[in-house]
Amino acid sequence: MGTLTVGFLGAGQIGEPMVERLLAAGHRVRLYARRPEVRGRLSAAGAQPVDEAADVAASDVVVSCLYSDAQMLDVLPEIVEAMDARTVLVSHTTGLPGTLDRLDTYAAGGRAAIVDASFSGTPDAVRAGRLVVYLGGDPGHLAPARQVVGAYARPVLTTGGRGSALHVKLLNNLLFAAISQLTLRTLEAGRVLGVEDSALLEALAAGSGGSTAGRYITARGGAEPFTATVTPYLRKDVAACRAVAAEAGADLTTLLAAAHDGPMRLGDPSTTRTERFDEDHR
Structure with a gap:
């Protein structure tokens, strides 16, 4: 062509x-x-x-x-x-x-x-x-x-x-949400232990605990601006994952729980198996 x-x-x-x-x-x-x-x-x-x-x-x-x-x-x-x-x-x-x-x-x-x-x-x-x-x-x-x-x-x-590309993307974003929450929790733990976020992120990037989430947090200038930027998008995508899993009968409980357990407010984990997507998005 x-x-x-x-x-x-x-x-x-x-x-x-x-x-x-x-x-x-x-x-x-x-x-x-x-x-x-x-x-x-x-x-x-x-x-x-x-x-x-x-x-x-x-x-x-x-x-x-x-x-x-x-x-x-x-x-x-x-x-x-x-x-x-x-x-x-x-x-x-x-x-x-x-x-x-x-x-x-x-x-x-x-x-x-x-x-x-x-x-x-x-x-x-x-x-x-x-x-x-x-x-x-x-x-x-x-x-x-x-x-x-x-x-x-x-x-x-x-x-x-x-439809398969959407399934791949939703799973990718669900995993990214979970890893982001874990990384943000790790930064919180670092502060308690007296480690600056910037130092820990640099160390993670060079070590086995590094991830795309860590690189994005660094690129955005820290945990707070990263959270403000990505939360609306991940909230939407995690909600879509809940709806797709409920409709298909797929058990994503563990991944969804990990995606919810952190500083980003991505929805109610108690609804991960049954909640349908918002009426405005059907």
């Missing part, structure tokens, strides 16, 4: 550098963005702004980088309804696989060409072309999805059928 026309919505902290990388790779980008300053910056970079979200449907591939299931169900139905049968929707949202199934009801053929493309990384990783992306979908839909996300991601890992 050569240059593609890519519809894009969700040009936030992660999405905006994605668009920049897509343009740098030579793709044509039809952009829906509500904030005038974002439209201005990306138009100057070469993106074509559109007036309505549904206008991005006239593309080879549509990339959705929305925050939550609620946003997906608010914005994407009209796009799926307007998409040509050959257009592939690449969804970067970390949420519930059932949300993708709900979008099928708006597709002309009864099943939309959707690839779930959960990712792991930061805006800086996007700018460097080093975002980690997991792809789940029908084999015929994966090639155009891989071509598009390859503009800002390496590696791009295929996880199986549609």
Whole structure:
């Protein structure tokens, strides 16, 4: 495949550098963005702004980088309804696989060409072309999805059928939440023992107790700013894990308990086996 026309919505902290990388790779980008300053910056970079979200449907591939299931169900139905049968929707949202199934009801053929493309990384990783992306979908839909996300991601890992990438991402984030809580508890213990956070984090990074969580805490400038930054995202993802586990009958009790036991307030661990996701996110 050569240059593609890519519809894009969700040009936030992660999405905006994605668009920049897509343009740098030579793709044509039809952009829906509500904030005038974002439209201005990306138009100057070469993106074509559109007036309505549904206008991005006239593309080879549509990339959705929305925050939550609620946003997906608010914005994407009209796009799926307007998409040509050959257009592939690449969804970067970390949420519930059932949300993708709900979008099928708006597709002309009864099943939309959707690839779930959960990712792991930061805006800086996007700018460097080093975002980690997991792809789940029908084999015929994966090639155009891989071509598009390859503009800002390496590696791009295929996880199986549609929904599998979301399962991988949710488990990844659940484990990250647990390790983050343990690392924050370790820093608390270090303070009691008279060890400065910075000294302990440096030692952990060089030793066997180091982790991505420890590196992120250091990069964010300490435990407090790290906690403030990641808690809203992890709370959402841990809630999704609870819902997926309850629906599938998977026992994630130990991992969920570890994710809840720490300074970050990620929800009520007593509901880990039965709680369903918030009504706004179904």
